Amino acid sequence: MPDSYNPQEIEKKWQHKWAEDKLYEVSEDSTIPKWYALTMFPYTSGDLHIGHWYAMAPSDVHARFKRMHGYNVLHPMGFDAFGLPAENAAIKHGIHPYKWTMQNVDNMRRQLKSIGAIYDWSREVITCQPDYYKWTQWFFLKLYDNGLAYRGKAPVNWCPKCQTVLANEQVIGNGLCERCEEAVNRRDLEQWFFRITRYADELIEFNDIEWPERIKTMQRNWVGKSFGCEISFALDHPGIEEKEIRVFTTRPDTTFGVTFMVLAPEHPLVTRLTSTEKKAEVEAYIAKSRRLTDIERLSIEKEKDGIFIGTYVTNRLNGEKVPIWIADYVLLGYGTGAVMAVPAHDERDFAFARKYNLPIRVVISPPDWNDKELEEAYIEAGKMVNSGQFDGLSNEEGREAVADYLKEKEWGGRSVSYKLRDWLISRQRYWGAPIPMVYCDSCGVVPVPEEDLPVLLPEDAEFKPTGESPLKYNEKFVNATCPKCNGEAKRETDTMDTFMCSSWYFLRYTSPNSDRAAFDESRMRYWMPVDLYTGGAEHAVMHLLYARFFIKALRDIGLVEFGEPFTRLFNQGIIIANKQKMSKSRGNVVNPDAYVSELGADSVRIYLMFVAPWEHGGEWNDSGISGISRWLNRLWKLVLEEYQPKEGAGNENRQKVWQRIIHQTIKKVTEDLEKMRFNTMIAALMELTNNLAKTKEDGSIGRNDWDESMKTLLLLLAPSAPHITEELWQRTGRAYSIHNQPWPSWDRELAKDEEITLIVQVNGKLRDRIEVPASITDDEAKTLVLDRHRVKSYIEGKQLAQIIYVPGRLINLVVK
């Protein structure tokens, strides 16, 4: 009797041995085809929860599978280590962010090691360490040198609780802070931006990359490209230089229906254009919109309101005077911050016009329209009316004709607008990479020279809940000499958005210890781009968009030769518990450590793969994982307990059947792994185990075939359960290590079914099944079927109208 399966013991043993032997150390042999399999690195929150495992374990299985196929696999791991929680911990518990972060890293690294993955820890990357953020700063300078980083005053998203600026992408729902869910409001601040908008058009193309449609759609929506016209409305106001107000519209065909214009309350012309008698009212309205949080202001429930400012513009197309209003539903940041209102053909304008009794003029005729007043805005297609020389055109034709006409008259013309804003990277915080810039009274804004990098974070900063960066009050940090004139200068005290750190970490993994450059060029050329990037879909419009932008920028700067960092993207689903998303506040967070120490990492890995399709996500369930543990225990005994072939074992027929099962399983497991269908891959291995358990009982195959079965079963399971397979591989006397073995191949001929179950239907209903040779011909099948007793009783006395025969599958008799 062999000893029983003891995962604690063997997992520890093999993890130790693999590390000692550097089994998973990545070679830099560029003659071998490479496979770069990247899993999104975790934020250093403190504990690895089961959701992390769900991201890491199946991707490790896939990487191991590739490794067994002979690829040189880079499957690295590291830590996204800058960010707010570290600083909040500093304020709350008086622990330095560096210390807090590195403690978390140590704990999480320990947990990550327990997964038993092929991470090569000599390549670990931690973004908060100076040898990493030095290069983050270096990239900032590169972007700056190439005109992609600039400073500007801008109304920014401000979270009063976190006391920091947020990127648009970090504002969730109806204007809430992504991190603390506090209502976000607006502030005008001098900030650093990256010109991501320069790449807007390229970012909505996804050439030669294999990404989920869902993510591509989300990015396209986020970039929000829309085609339309800019139209100039004539302005003639005493004392005002500007002679026009331009609007952006996607519906130039409705320009004759304009009955008012609406400006954003913050629009620079508003105060100057407001008539004296309206001044008080308008100022009150502007003050109110500033006070309102974005949630209130953008709430859909909120009725649209506004104020007439007492002045007019002229619609050049028909010469009409158009009153100017302001309303907070018009956003300064989109288009020109001014809209032409066409109440007849826009729902918002319609509601607004109804509320303030403004005229509603139909210019696109609804079907069967007879000059009636509209009940609601008509936004569909139709013929143009009340539109001068354009009357009678379809609105599609009109769109083009009006655009041409505007162009010809120089009153505007075709234009494109985007929702995407430039990427705001300044954070008023300590725990980030300092922006390497200084301000000099005589030289202005001066970049820190490359050779002076990194600009180190001072260790002695004081953390107080004031909301301002501790750097601002650290004199040693702030006071600097100007690199140009050697005079006194002040250092920039803002740090960079952490998405900057994660926009290039995948480059660093290719040569993590390079101290002369952000990455070694030849290594980067060999490994990049990432072949398979896996992680959660929550990064669709932040990390993934920024990283794409970043690589495109580096390409244009000449640092890399490709434009897309991640050739294939795959998003796993989420693991829930008790029908709910896991969260600390619900107290339903599953900690993997307990399961690992009780049932073993192999069971946890397999359970996570088996519970549901990976992209789908699944529910954590204690009895579910014990089922996996039972299976591994059965496997243990199956492999180790002696096999006794019975008399006459392994006759030709039985041998063929056995071989077919083995080859079909290899095929199924291989194909499922290629498609990352881990759940059905595991099911196929369970089926094989069950089949072999029966075989063992009846002893019907020869000893060599049994050995071959064990070998194949272990190899197929090796990526999924690296520890138990290594142990069993050793105990059955095979050479170390199973993880250096080639993946088994299958033979198409041997996998083919020799006998099939022919399904017999009468009028589409299942009536009989017959075991027949797979090679059965059309005629043989028909003759056979018509002679069957069961079949006869269904067709007796009826006329046989048609026989449908699907080779290898079924025969359907159609009778009347």
Added chain:
RNA sequence: GCCGGGGUGGCGGAACUGGCAGACGCAGCGGACUUAAAAUCCGCCGGAGUAAUCCUUGUGGGUUCGAGUCCCACCCCCGGCACCA
């Protein structure tokens, strides 16, 4: 509201290209072993019916010899976006 993905036993989920619905596992039930329990092993396990058989993939229609799979309409769930002019 718009975009994307779904709806299959008590549960998680299988099902090639339109061809046996329910693989695999969990839970449950019955049995063996045990003084007993746990563990393990064997058997059953969508519903109705003694049975033949009939019904069954969110709902209603359609195409087809044949529909979980294709088409139309609707209902519900999840994710994303949401005054973007």
